[in-house]
Amino acid sequence: MRRFWSAWMLLLLGLFSTLPVVARETAEPQGAAGEQPIVVVGEARPLSLKALGTTVPLKARTTGVEDEFLVAATDPGLPSLASLFGAEWAWREDCLLVRRGDLKVQLGLGQEELPPDVGGRRLEVPARLVDGVPHVPLSCLEDLLAVRLTLAADGKTGWVEPLIQSIRLEGDSRRPKLVIRSSAPLTFKTFSLRRPERYVIDLAGGVLDTPALKVTHPELGDIRLGQFQLGPAITRVVIPSIPGLTIVAPPPGPSREIAFELTMQGVSAPARDFPVQKVTVARVEPMASGQRVVLQFSGPVQYEWTRLLPPDNRFFLDLPQAILVGPKQEFQVQDGHLRSVRISQFQTEPAPITRVVVDLEKAAQTRLTAGETPHSLVLEIRHDTIEPSMAMLKGYGTTSFPSSGGVVCLDPGHGGSDPGAVNRALGLTEKEVTLDLCLRLARILRTRGWNVVMTRDNDRDVSWAGSSAREELGARVQIANDLGADVLVSVHCNASVNPAAKGTSLHIFKNSDSLLAEELHPTLLAAAGRPDRGIQKDRFYVLAHSRMPAVLVEAAFLSNPEEARLLGTPEYRQRLAEALADGLGRYASRYLKQTTAGP
Ligand SMILES: [Zn+2]
Known part of the structure; x- marks a missing residue:
């Protein structure tokens, strides 16, 4: 209602x-x-x-x-x-x-x-x-x-x-901003709650268009929003407090855009959800106006950089949870701005840290950015000097933050009173397969720096039990639209009266959907290992009514005995989730705005 x-x-x-x-x-x-x-x-x-x-x-x-x-x-x-x-x-x-x-x-x-x-x-x-x-x-x-x-x-x-139109984390994952946008100016107040300690923002006069929302930060965990009161409206935002977290509130408004700065101290303790990765490429190469150090990792890593000004004149890059395969590497350049680059395993116990030390000459200008491929970093050393008093001296970041606050909305098909397709022989329902697959996908995407929103993260109707298809699907699309998600992925399983029907298909409707589908298609097909039913154009509700590129995935047929058996195994669902995450990463690196990773 x-x-x-x-x-x-x-x-x-x-x-x-x-x-x-x-x-x-x-x-x-x-x-x-x-x-x-x-x-x-x-x-x-x-x-x-x-x-x-x-x-x-x-x-x-x-x-x-x-x-x-x-x-x-x-x-x-x-x-x-x-x-x-x-x-x-x-x-x-x-x-x-x-x-x-x-x-x-x-x-x-x-x-x-x-x-x-x-x-x-x-x-x-x-x-x-x-x-x-x-x-x-x-x-x-x-x-x-x-x-x-x-x-x-x-x-x-x-x-x-006014409606709360979006809430998202923007910027560097170590110093993100929680940005709340509304259709008319709002005021707010903040306070703390204890046991467990939480930071609360009450937005006065703002209405959430869905019962509850959350955005997830890889270290802070879930930042939740709920409609605390209606008529007059209060929307409550709850941020979990963790040691070392500082929250800086903006002036109390009224404003249509309210941004809280969240700062986390240090990366000395490896954050959860960041597994150990290998340094797969480390090289120094010339570029138009200087040199660049290119680092490629096997997965997402966090980094901490320190710039020492002249006379020390060095740049350190520490990579916790990163393992350098093989011996220490040293590159002598001597081009008048960059003297040398050394890459070594600075520490192995209790947790690995790879360190990159860049010896500079003069006050050479440095810039750290995300590379062209996922999980890469590029440090540029330019034939230019900086004004030392203007230099930033320390920073943190995470590779492969796909965009400045890239938001993906995952929609596990069906749920609650609606099981979707059912395979009675295996006792398997579409709603449980799509939910598990999306939960796996969400976990992977969060470690890769995405803001993930799910239309449901448990077995329930998104609107209410017994609602019409229009109401149920409308509620799902509204979550994606209200949050201003960058992409929407709706996951379903196919079914047919013909048990021999089989294969994987992607469905699109809007023109903007096709670029997303083309990035997801090759990896998904390879992981699914089933016949390719292609990218099909259909006027499905969630595709037609979403305001962002969207794709509906029919992973495989629950009515096909062989495919249903595959869909029933966690390993297969994990494989599909990883393939979708890789495809989304490729899409983000091509079409979503890249974030500068450092100074
Ligand atoms: Zn379905």
């Missing part, structure tokens, strides 16, 4: 409870349009809406449809409300015009779907004439102004509040 039910709306609904129950729609991704409900328009009654500290009076009519009201299109309250959220609202002849930033939207009488720019939601009660006067559905405020409408139980008052 989109909003809280008020008691008298429940009463109204009770009048219709003798109507036959509409059969549950198929939960397969195609979705289906519901039927138009019966509309019974009531008398106009006063409704006062509180928005950003102001009260706006309206006259609203009940419609007999859950949570929907009609308001005269010319009600002066509507443009006043819109202006509070930086929008223009006007009724011209027989059409509503709303402008918000670059967005320009029209809604005409009888129009059943909102324009795609504002999400394309189907209106249960389209705009219509009541006693010859044009009326618009009140719920379209939510889509047109990017707000949430919450009505009090008395049906006479309500709140119109």
